[in-house]
Amino acid sequence: MPERTTTRSATGRLSELEGAVLGLLWRAGPMTAHAVRQIFHDSPTSHFSGSAGAIYPLIRRLHDTSLIAKSPDAAGAKGGAAYTITPKGRSALKAWMQPHDPAWLTTVMFDPLRTRMLTIGILTPRQRATFLEHAERELGAAAQQQAVELLEANTDEWTAAALQGALAVTRARLRWIRSLRRDRSN
Amino acid sequence: MPERTTTRSATGRLSELEGAVLGLLWRAGPMTAHAVRQIFHDSPTSHFSGSAGAIYPLIRRLHDTSLIAKSPDAAGAKGGAAYTITPKGRSALKAWMQPHDPAWLTTVMFDPLRTRMLTIGILTPRQRATFLEHAERELGAAAQQQAVELLEANTDEWTAAALQGALAVTRARLRWIRSLRRDRSN
DNA sequence: TGTGACATGTAATATGTTACATGATTGA
DNA sequence: TCAATCATGTAACATATTACATGTCACA
Numbered sequence: 001m002p003e004r005t006t007t008r009s010a011t012g013r014l015s016e017l018e019g020a021v022l023g024l025l026w027r028a029g030p031m032t033a034h035a036v037r038q039i040f041h042d043s044p045t046s047h048f049s050g051s052a053g054a055i056y057p058l059i060r061r062l063h064d065t066s067l068i069a070k071s072p073d074a075a076g077a078k079g080g081a082a083y084t085i086t087p088k089g090r091s092a093l094k095a096w097m098q099p100h101d102p103a104w105l106t107t108v109m110f111d112p113l114r115t116r117m118l119t120i121g122i123l124t125p126r127q128r129a130t131f132l133e134h135a136e137r138e139l140g141a142a143a144q145q146q147a148v149e150l151l152e153a154n155t156d157e158w159t160a161a162a163l164q165g166a167l168a169v170t171r172a173r174l175r176w177i178r179s180l181r182r183d184r185s186n
Numbered sequence: 187m188p189e190r191t192t193t194r195s196a197t198g199r200l201s202e203l204e205g206a207v208l209g210l211l212w213r214a215g216p217m218t219a220h221a222v223r224q225i226f227h228d229s230p231t232s233h234f235s236g237s238a239g240a241i242y243p244l245i246r247r248l249h250d251t252s253l254i255a256k257s258p259d260a261a262g263a264k265g266g267a268a269y270t271i272t273p274k275g276r277s278a279l280k281a282w283m284q285p286h287d288p289a290w291l292t293t294v295m296f297d298p299l300r301t302r303m304l305t306i307g308i309l310t311p312r313q314r315a316t317f318l319e320h321a322e323r324e325l326g327a328a329a330q331q332q333a334v335e336l337l338e339a340n341t342d343e344w345t346a347a348a349l350q351g352a353l354a355v356t357r358a359r360l361r362w363i364r365s366l367r368r369d370r371s372n
Numbered sequence: 373t374g375t376g377a378c379a380t381g382t383a384a385t386a387t388g389t390t391a392c393a394t395g396a397t398t399g400a
Numbered sequence: 401t402c403a404a405t406c407a408t409g410t411a412a413c414a415t416a417t418t419a420c421a422t423g424t425c426a427c428a
Contacts, residue, residue, distance in 0.1 A: 027305065158303055
């Protein structure tokens with residue numbers, strides 16, 4: 001982790017979370033730090049929890065380096081400071097879109113289900129069957145939910161494209177588990 | 187980074203990296219800490235780099251809590267200590283296989299390509315086209331490589347199952363990018 | 373008047389990354 | 401002998417998590 005998922009802010013390049021937050025302010029700003037937290041918290045992805053200890057220092061970092069600024073005309077529902085992306089922030093965001101190593105965008109990503117598949121042999125056949133059954137059920141529910149989300153989402157085309165990508169991956173994982181269960185039951 | 191991908195070792199439950207390392211020792215042990223590093227380093231997944239600062243303290247933690255032990259009969263090529271999983275380690279590994287929250291195994295995982303798709307609108311149409319073209323090429327190469335790996339791999343069925351899962355996801359991402367490019371070019 | 377949402381932040385903790393440092397062993 | 405590999409580790413740093421702490425505002 002970290003890992004390669006976070007690059008040093010010290011290198012001048014944005015980390016994944018920094019890029020995600022800055023991108024959110026670009027397409028949905030201005031908004032308060034609190035609103036950013038809510039969006040990460042409510043998001044179906046489990047990678048970032050949107051914890052206070054992550055978001056507030058991060059917003060401060062972006063503000064201190066002038067990638068974002070307090071909006072003069074906008075504010076939160078209860079007067080919190082709303083932030084906007086600055087021209088400098090837009091430049092940084094464009095640079096973040098194009099990493100030095102283009103291949104890492106497409107390498108095999110972390111998948112806790114796949115990681116566990118390597119070790120599933122430690123379970124009894126009965127436990128294995130239950131594990132796979134649960135996985136199929138959960139993936140099916142997730143796919144269902146993401147499909148609904150995609151239909152109901154009233155967003156720009158690129159957000160829709162991202163949702164389509166998430167759904168495509170979830171469905172691929174579901175088909176993968178289904179084929180494993182089918183092969184095993186023969 | 188970290189995130190929900192690492193759970194506290196203090197809770198008694200293994201983190202993702204701890205589970206991955208312990209699982210590796212279970213199916214391919216005994217081996218030295220150095221060998222564990224090599225395997226993570228050579229692995230196509232970019233999530234954990236297998237850095238010394240991660241692996242050595244982790245191995246020490248597993249050893250201090252008796253989840254692994256120094257093998258009396260095995261050693262590395264140059265006399266390094268080889269570790270084996272203990273019965274206590276096998277129990278911990280089984281518990282790690284079944285997280286308290288079964289849904290998080292199947293939630294939408296981190297994907298830097300998808301994260302950037304949300305913000306691709308900041309690029310010029312020309313830059314967008316190049317971005318997608320690069321993504322398709324890299325994903326195609328990754329899929330090719332993973333397919334070869336799967337054919338050449340001389341492993342147990344569960345490792346093969348994991349490789350199949352990785353390939354299925356990569357192909358789904360490739361199809362996703364292809365369909366986006368097709369839609370855009372019309 | 374109190375509950376819930378808005379709002380901001382810090383402290384303790386965990387743990388990963390990079391970079392550095394050291395040394396043994398094997399084979400060309 | 402010299403390079404590569406095996407082998408182990410630490411220090412400085414970044415940064416995410418949880419838990420805690422504080423306060424405001426709208427509304428029932």
